[in-house]
Amino acid sequence: MRTNIFARLDRELEPPKIEIPRMSRTRKALLGGTLAFYLAIVVAVLSSSWLVTLDWKVMLFRPYQQWPGLHAFLDYFVVLGQRGPTAVMIAAWLGWRSWRQHTVRPLLALGTALLLLNITVGAVKIGLGRLGPHYATQIGSAELFAGGDIFPSGHTANAVVTWGILAYLASTPRARRYLSITSSMVALGVGATTVYLGTHWLSDVLLGWAAGLLILLALPWCEPMIGRMERAILAVRDSVLDRLRARRSLAAQAPVAAGGPRPVPVRPGHAEDDDTPREPIGAGHPGRAGAGRSPSQLTQPRPHAVRSERTPAAPAGSRRPPRSRPVTGG
Template sequence: MHPPHTASSPETRRSHGPLRLAGALAVCSALLLVTVATAWHPLMSVDGSVARTTHRWAVDEPALTRTFRILSDWVWDPQTMRLLCAVVVAWLVLRRAALWTAVWLVATVALTTAVQQGVKAAVGRRRPHWPDPVDSAHYAAYPSGHAMTATVVCGLLLWLLYRWGAARTLFRALAAVAAVSVVGVGLTRVWLGVHWGTDVLGGWLLGALVVALAVAAHRRWLPDPPRRKPDATR
């Protein structure tokens, strides 16, 4: 393990940006958590209105709903995201110089699951209930595990790509795929009637908070690899 850097080192200074972002995300997450846990009426009213509208659309558009079920339950499912992480971890382990990054990635994804389940148990929010459901889900509603896991996995992998100097075109293409995945999984969870809108927002905020803290920790404890010089094709 690399020793901690001094307070004035470049690695420490580079961790300040993610820590400031983490502070802002923590405040937003806490405020949303309190309003959901206390069932603040204006917010619950908006949640209910959005849920009723999207559920009506889901019932009226069965073909689109089936497509969203495939995307939500298979393509963007937390297990799929964890499997993607496992593939990246295996690649990092094979690159022996990146062993600690592999450990960091596993620990962050495991922490995400623990935080997600802990908040679900603490808040104990019920999921939307419909007489004509189009999908089903288990455990408490807040936060959305799909939204939080997708945010963490896509965020961490994108940051690793950037850190290791991925070609500009490749990075932009994968960033677009990641953005569609993170936004898409949240919207499909609401469409399928298994989450309130604020569940998804909470998952996004908590996921982004985990990513910011993980990036700050990585910059603080692990040295940056040598970056390749950009060329004309990048």
């Protein structure tokens, strides 16, 4: 059974009123506190302070050797912080919400947050160039500017942004509260897992949490740009749907019956090209071709008949001449 997309769109309910987060005083205070914590972590690592000493103590403790039974489970759990799988899962859910609510704001908010994440975290990673615990060369060193790319932790920051965007886009206070708790637990678990596996220093994880939280807290400043992009996309969509509806209405006004007569193409140079009645050749004077025809008709070229319509020059049958005398057997 065919689904009429236009009827479906006409029957859809009006989208609910979605509350867009604003930069309130509380959010600005949280943003300032998180930014101060972010800068403090960077300064502590640059100065090789007590935080770097703590990094080495945790690394030399080797948690993956202390609790080897958790290794198999945590290898799969840490995937919740990888950008590719999590972005696909969250985008699928937000795409369904966009279809139900007749808006593309959830997908645009996710794309904006991931873009900011790649720019900010990637720039700090490349700029500081810190090596990971498995590649450390000198005990007690911060391992900075050595060509690495693990500070801050991308897994941790990505877990904060991709799962936290669900709480950011929640439509009710109750859903926002539950989703905030769930996303926080996932982000904390992913960061702790990277320390357990030995792929990140503890300070990497702390800075990853702060980096992801900064993006979520600053996202309301991007809402005007997201709104303009949404209006432009919806305008293009409406234009395309209007064209499809117009074509559909034209097709409905002039339906073609199945199995009905179809026009037969006429080849030039045949008798069907001219509707003017013609007199047979030699009409009015037997034995004389063209008698009784006007001069204009005489100058017109004669139509060529199809081979199957031509009169055979010889009578049908065998073309072998008859025998002059019977053949006698002997």
